[in-house]
Amino acid sequence: MVPKIDIDNVTKYFGDKLVLDRVSLQMNPHEVVCLIGASGSGKSTLLRCVNRLVEYDYGTIRLDGVPVDDPSFGKMGLQKRAGIVFQAYNLFPHMNVLDNITLAPRRVHGQSRAEAEEHGRDVLARFAMHGFAGAYPEQLSGGQQQRVAIARALMTRPDVLLLDEITAALDPELVGDVLAIIRGLKDDGMTMMIVTHEMAFARECADRVAFLDGGVILEEGTPDRLFGSPQEPRTQAFLQRIIAAGRLS
Template structure:
């Protein structure tokens, strides 16, 4: 009889080890913008209270709510145009509300477009667009103009580079304002009611620009009264009421099955007004 030891049974393997294709789930990407417990007051009035927000890369977040609900103030705080009273804000993992942070350097990474175009009337379209890249980023004139003309062509404004703003329609001026924000190659684009000052027939051309930017993967936060557009383009919708993010979710969740009675009342009025 052989004295060789009996063969040992192989040790059991975990399901992951047994399957050569199994992978550990990837961690979600870090948010581009994160706001935590943000509070902002003007005088004795609380405009934002305990606001939290996370914006993932290459997504669109729509802020909706009645006028005065805090949407514009939230955007201005995100770009450090307003100092917050409490809480913290991070951009790409850096706490930008830390008093030691160079706020000008932060703003160079964020593009902002307001409902008022804020174009310099004494400068041509090209001069308006190239001002920040040259003065803030140190681009040469040739670099800045080349990039500006590429953006103008892409947004259907190639023939307007040498025009002055008062020669443009409202929709064209707003598209120039978007080009100016994009010219600094922002990490994040904030859009504050960018169609509010436009005639109804001009709204579509500006919204088409936002659609194209979404297709390109631009990370955006937009405050809007265009509910149908928010439902179409947003990945996340936040309903603000009295300075609080009362409800958030995908467009399907928030518009299709809102959980808060205040959200339901707001959306009912929007539907009754024919805006959704």
């Protein structure tokens, strides 16, 4: 089986700072992999390298066996196939919800307004947001805005969804609603790479968990194995802090 995502010895510097150090990771179709680790460990940078929001210096990343920098993709074509959602919702405040989620399909990918809006209303209905198509971002709660951001990423019918700390900016009572959406996408078979500090969610939802430290994947495995019997001292120390903070219950 050709991996859906194949990250091979990827290295990234920001100036003189080594951020990713020969990172390798493979993901199969329909697999959910959570990236965990302390802030600054390279998780978000690795995620953003997959759809070339960040350009890496060495190594190769392949999507369905094709290098992501292959001219056959084009950057817009790649970003259509690998959708991304950030912790900041990044919605346009002067546009209503429907215009926000249909902008890229219409302007970048050439869909007609009617086609894009029909699909957009279907996606919003899935997330119980069908009554908010005409609302503006400032009229929505944080959880609702994040649902719209996820809906926007799905509008191009991506092969892969990249999720970067999507609950970090939410009030605690709103986190569960957004995570329920991600569980639903997993049930639908969406391939997802998720950067998260929600350890209980990673343990429940991930097929595999990768622990990054200092730009290196120190350890990876199933949630039961990694959370239950971590092998590396740094992984053990990280999880002990998480448990002490009550974030793995």
